[in-house]
Amino acid sequence: MSSKTVKNFSTDITEITQAFNEICPSEIANGDLRTIFNVALGFDLYFFPDKVLPHDAETLNGYLQKWISGFTSFVLPSLRERTPKSTCSDPAIQEMIKIL
Numbered sequence: 001m002s003s004k005t006v007k008n009f010s011t012d013i014t015e016i017t018q019a020f021n022e023i024c025p026s027e028i029a030n031g032d033l034r035t036i037f038n039v040a041l042g043f044d045l046y047f048f049p050d051k052v053l054p055h056d057a058e059t060l061n062g063y064l065q066k067w068i069s070g071f072t073s074f075v076l077p078s079l080r081e082r083t084p085k086s087t088c089s090d091p092a093i094q095e096m097i098k099i100l
Helices: 013-023 032-042 060-072 091-099
Strands: 002-004 051-053
Touching (some): 013 032, 032 060
């Protein structure tokens, strides 16, 4: 597995857009994700982060599928199971708690 960004596969915006349109379902692609995608395209592909891809998915389509799933397959914070944190890793917060 290796870390790739969309620039590793193509810098042709038309090719990237066509791949996005093929992969992303229209009900998702026509909403906020389309706006995010267009912003990422408009900034010289800077906003497409590195993604670790398995060797069999090191393609533009594989990258975009993983990028899209990062937006579509998440659990809302309000639905996550809450567990109390056992330690505080931030020293500033530790000091604030001591003062209170």
